[in-house]
Amino acid sequence: MIRRYRFGTMIPTDSVVQSIEISGENPPFWQGGPTRLTYRMQPEDVVYGLGENLRGINKRGWHYVSSCADQPIQTEEVLSLYGAHNFLLIDGREQRFGVFFDYAGRIEYDVGYTDIDELCVLPADENYEMYVITGDSCRDIVRQLRRLTGRSYIPPKWAFGYGQSRWGYRNADDVRQVVRSYRENGIPLDSVYLDIDYMQDYIDFTVNKSRFPDLAALAAEMKEQHVRLVPIIDAGVKIEPGNETYEQGRENGYFCKDEQGNDFVGAVWPGLVHFPDFLNRDARRWFGRRYQVLLDQGIEGFWNDMNEPAIFYTPERLMQAVHSVAALDDPDIAMDKYFSVKNQLGTLINAPEDYAKIRHRMDGETVEHEKVHNLFGYNMTRAAGEAFEEKYPDKRILLFSRASCIGMHRYGGIWYGDNRSWWDHLRLNLKMLASVNMCGFLYSGADIGGFGADTTEDLLLRWLALGIFSPLMRNHSSMGTRPQEAYRFTRKQDFANLIGIRYGLVPYLYSEFMKAVLTDDMLFRPLAFDYPGDEHAPQVESQLMFGEGVMIAPVMEQNADGRYVYLPERMKLIRMRSTSDYEEQVLEAGHHYVRAALNEVIFFIRPGCVVPLADAAQCVEEIDTEHLRLLHFAESGTAEYRMYDDDGYTRDYEDPANIRVLRVTV
Numbered sequence: 242m243i244r245r246y247r248f249g250t251m252i253p254t255d256s257v258v259q260s261i262e263i264s265g266e267n268p269p270f271w272q273g274g275p276t277r278l279t280y281r282m283q284p285e286d287v288v289y290g291l292g293e294n295l296r297g298i299n300k301r302g303w304h305y306v307s308s309c310a311d312q313p314i315q316t317e318e319v320l321s322l323y324g325a326h327n328f329l330l331i332d333g334r335e336q337r338f339g340v341f342f343d344y345a346g347r348i349e350y351d352v353g354y355t356d357i358d359e360l361c362v363l364p365a366d367e368n369y370e371m372y373v374i375t376g377d378s379c380r381d382i383v384r385q386l387r388r389l390t391g392r393s394y395i396p397p398k399w400a401f402g403y404g405q406s407r408w409g410y411r412n413a414d415d416v417r418q419v420v421r422s423y424r425e426n427g428i429p430l431d432s433v434y435l436d437i438d439y440m441q442d443y444i445d446f447t448v449n450k451s452r453f454p455d456l457a458a459l460a461a462e463m464k465e466q467h468v469r470l471v472p473i474i475d476a477g478v479k480i481e482p483g484n485e486t487y488e489q490g491r492e493n494g495y496f497c498k499d500e501q502g503n504d505f506v507g508a509v510w511p512g513l514v515h516f517p518d519f520l521n522r523d524a525r526r527w528f529g530r531r532y533q534v535l536l537d538q539g540i541e542g543f544w545n546d547m548n549e550p551a552i553f554y555t556p557e558r559l560m561q562a563v564h565s566v567a568a569l570d571d572p573d574i575a576m577d578k579y580f581s582v583k584n585q586l587g588t589l590i591n592a593p594e595d596y597a598k599i600r601h602r603m604d605g606e607t608v609e610h611e612k613v614h615n616l617f618g619y620n621m622t623r624a625a626g627e628a629f630e631e632k633y634p635d636k637r638i639l640l641f642s643r644a645s646c647i648g649m650h651r652y653g654g655i656w657y658g659d660n661r662s663w664w665d666h667l668r669l670n671l672k673m674l675a676s677v678n679m680c681g682f683l684y685s686g687a688d689i690g691g692f693g694a695d696t697t698e699d700l701l702l703r704w705l706a707l708g709i710f711s712p713l714m715r716n717h718s719s720m721g722t723r724p725q726e727a728y729r730f731t732r733k734q735d736f737a738n739l740i741g742i743r744y745g746l747v748p749y750l751y752s753e754f755m756k757a758v759l760t761d762d763m764l765f766r767p768l769a770f771d772y773p774g775d776e777h778a779p780q781v782e783s784q785l786m787f788g789e790g791v792m793i794a795p796v797m798e799q800n801a802d803g804r805y806v807y808l809p810e811r812m813k814l815i816r817m818r819s820t821s822d823y824e825e826q827v828l829e830a831g832h833h834y835v836r837a838a839l840n841e842v843i844f845f846i847r848p849g850c851v852v853p854l855a856d857a858a859q860c861v862e863e864i865d866t867e868h869l870r871l872l873h874f875a876e877s878g879t880a881e882y883r884m885y886d887d888d889g890y891t892r893d894y895e896d897p898a899n900i901r902v903l904r905v906t907v
């Protein structure tokens with residue numbers, strides 16, 4: 242059951258699609274007023290939710306701030322990442338409920354940080370709506386939230402293949418070289434991502450002709466090899482007289498304004514930019530249609546970046562800092578002065594003072610950016626998503642974003658931004674898969690191998706052993722870091738086999754993904770969602786349920802030859818080295834140490850379940866879904882698998898012919 246409460250006058254977010262009557266009474270479970278709501282937690286209560294965030298699947302013991310942030314330093318003390326996902330699920334022995342805050346501004350969640358047993362929610366003002374959801378189970382509560390907020394985005398099937406990316410592929414030959422190396426080494430590949438270097442001076446919807454003389458021809462050449470090119474689009478439009486996007490935006494008043502009503506100026510990769518006002522319907526429609534420039538060149542997918550929006554500096558504040566530095570004409574200065582100047586430079590980036598100057602036009606009204614900050618990246622992605630739907634009603638286009646907010650999940654997926662090549666970020670990747678699923682982001686993933694810092698061969702192998710389950714499976718890294726394409730390392734065959742396992746599992750992954758989307762369910766679930774009575778399940782932070790029939794438990798420690806796994810029931814262990822080389826072993830419920838060498842993937846099949854497995858293929862289009870091996874844990878009788886298997890490219894999702902029933906009889 243969903244109850245809706247309204248406080249003040251909220252700015253529309255379009256996050257909710259279902260209409261629910263407003264409830265008169267006070268929200269159940271909560272004490273306090275709209276800007277300070279509290280809930281007294283029992284010691285055993287688990288708090289799930291908050292989507293893309295640091296820390297555990299259980300969010301207790303820390304505080305978090307819902308405010309989309311360009312945050313490349315993802316250490317434990319960080320309060321916000323790129324997404325603002327205002328959903329919490331409190332699972333206690335006595336009470337279980339979900340709560341969704343439909344609000345575009347900043348919210349602080351103190352989940353037992355100040356008082357270990359108190360959950361306190363502090364929205365920046367009292368203008369929002371709140372939905373309290375009760376239900377039979379955690380899964381049921383999530384399903385209700387998802388129905389409330391609308392069906393999740395579905396990418397084309399090729400986007401379930403493996404993608405290679407790096408900020409550093411500078412020209413067409415670099416791209417060709419990557420593809421050639423993958424193919425020569427027999428390592429599967431479906432996409433190569435183009436980072437900002439494909440653009441002319443980082444100007445959106447342009448192509449650098451000396452580096453990429455004929456993008457359309459390159460896209461066609463790649464597609465012949467079953468590889469899609471996926472270019473990046475940045476939120477900031479370079480101030481470049483003569484450039485079409487800039488000129489059209491300026492002439493039509495489509496850019497965000499400053500306090501004086503001039504186009505707001507910030508600096509990002511291109512230098513000085515204006516930001517399209519994605520909250521203005523007309524500007525959104527215009528920007529979405531600009532993607533056509535690349536679609537016309539055979540591009541079928543995009544990643545939207547820097548859309549929190551990231552602002553490296555604004556000209557005024559940079560000049561103030563420069564003057565402070567210039568005023569230092571003696572190297573022997575007082576340390577407080579030195580640190581004050583240093584701080585002035587260090588706080589230029591993503592400064593609250595700069596965001597405070599931005600103004601939007603929403604339905605004819607001027608709105609301060611701070612009040613709608615979390616809608617910015619959402620509406621950039623919505624701009625593209627709506628334009629694609631209008632132009633190609635029957636074709637799926639890959640689209641995912643860095644910044645997001647619940648509601649955006651209808652238009653695109655997300656990646657988790659600039660992580661690092663740390664074992665800890667591998668563990669974080671696993672936790673986030675479940676948390677973002679609750680909030681509707683089913684197509685998602687982290688930069689595999691880590692974006693910043695130098696990866697190692699073992700980290701990449703272990704990360705891929707998790708990544709093979711992640712809908713978005715993309716290896717991406719920053720320039721200046723150790724190259725981390727799979728063919729760069731010595732154990733090439735192991736990489737080929739591991740990534741090959743992904744392709745073997747695509748029939749199951751795709752089918753479970755589609756069923757989860759179509760039934761508003763989660764693809765990844767914390768163990769306690771599936772085993773509600775199990776006392777130990779809520780403690781498990783390093784294993785997840787994956788689709789209906791599988792539990793995953795990747796090795797996430799360096800130099801480990803395996804890991805402890807908790808089995809809430811009897812399951813079948815699959816230890817796989819390639820799609821044709823694996824062992825099966827039935828394990829009883831309880832704790833086990835399970836070995837998994839660097840070249841092995843382990844996962845577990847639940848009783849009565851079937852997992853179709855294809856032969857490894859070099860790309861999604863070559864997967865043979867007609868000849869599937871059926872892995873299963875059926876000890877007697879017949880087990881069935883309902884496999885969702887459509888064409889993968891059109892949008893005829895509801896056709897009953899998309900379901901094939903596969904049977905195993907023992």
Ligand code: GLC
Nearest residue numbers: 408436437546643658659719
């Ligand atoms: C941002 C993105 C990263 C990208 C880089 C350059 O840091 O998060 O993925 O490679 O910008 O465009």
